[in-house]
Amino acid sequence: MFRTTLVILLLTLFPLHLVAREQSESEEFKVDEFMMEHILDSYGWHITAIKEKEITIPLPIILFHDRHFVCFSSHRFHHGTAAFKGYALGFTEDTKGKIVKLQGKDADFTGTLEPQKPYTWDTVFFDISISKNVCAMLISITLLCVIFILVAKTYRRNPNRAPKGFQNMIEAVILFIRDEVAIPMIGIDKYYRFFPYLLTMFFFILTNNLLGLIPFFPGGANVTGNIAVTMTLALITFFVVQFSGNKNYWVHIFNTPGVPWWLKLPLPIIPIIEFVGLFTKPFVLMIRLCANIMAGHIIVLGFLSLIFIFGAMQPYLGMTISPVSVFFYIFMGLLELLVAFIQAFIFTLLTALYIGMALEEKHN
Secondary structure, X not given: OHHHXXXXXXXXXHHHHHHHHHHHHHOOOOHHHXXXXXXXXXXXXXXXXXXXXXXXXXXXXXXXXXXXXXXXXHHHHOOOOEEEOOEEEEOOOOOEOOEEEEOHHHOOOOEEOOOOOOOOEEEOOEEOOOOHHHHHHHHHHHHHHHHHHHHHHHHHHOOOOOOOOHHHHHHHHHHHHHHHHHHHHHOOOOHHHOHHHHHHHHHHHHXXXXXXXXXXXXXXXXXXXXXXXXXXXXHHHHHHHHHXXXXXXXXXXXXXXXXXXXXXXXXXXXXXXXXXXXXXXXXXXXXXXXXXXXXHHHHHHHHHHHHHHHHHHOHHHHHHHHHHHHHHHHHHHHHHHHHHHHHHHXXXXXXXXXXXXXXXXXXO
């Protein structure tokens, strides 16, 4: 066991040492660019680089501009150094990470961009490209569909047989969400209407959290650490709660029982606080999930960056710090694995809690 662990550790450290030495010989290692490249969304799925040759999976670019659709592959951009039919990746601070449309005589330009040339551009009206995060979500959705279709077929073939193996694990998770989240928060007589939504939210977040921990394709995308994704999930919960609210729910917001009249009139302090609370609840959902997942990725990337930072000073320093960095990388990876389950559970729990508050009946 010790020999196997030692061999795995050496095989892990040796490539990192070579990369650090190559990095130190070529150019200065930039920690911020290294982190942002892995955390932010992109129009291509970067795999690795071999002797300055980038290996990337191109993704489809789909734009609606000037009243027509334009579709092409992201490899036309050549990692941001080229334009295709006048479209290019943003090359200023305001447009970085976005697609722009060149103007003037460069409106139909296809080729390598000149760094010092003063281009003029216009923002693209509508961008529905399949980015890295979108592709990762499609992968996770496909994976979930395959898993649950296979589990459902197993139940259909053997309805009276006790589940086993993977089927047993999935059933245990479903029963846990039902018995520990849905029923206590919503109520045994009302939970069933929202149970499919809670399960969908839990498994979607959990799957993307776990795939984000895998450092190679099809993992590595920072889906649940993207504020746009968590905002969308929070907005869905917001609308589900508001459209499910009963009369008692809205009475407690605009005319809270048991509150002195001078806190309602002439200045409606309590109604204002309750109304603001409608929006702070989904905001908390959005920030909590995004911040926890993104923070984990940043810390892990920070430990890996130490190898390149010390390697840029002296190659053997990079080799010396590698065991420490890999140890903390593994430790944080295990911690992130725990956080992946916890954050999916908390998001589902709070969603069920908000739904239960909206469905609560008046007490005598």
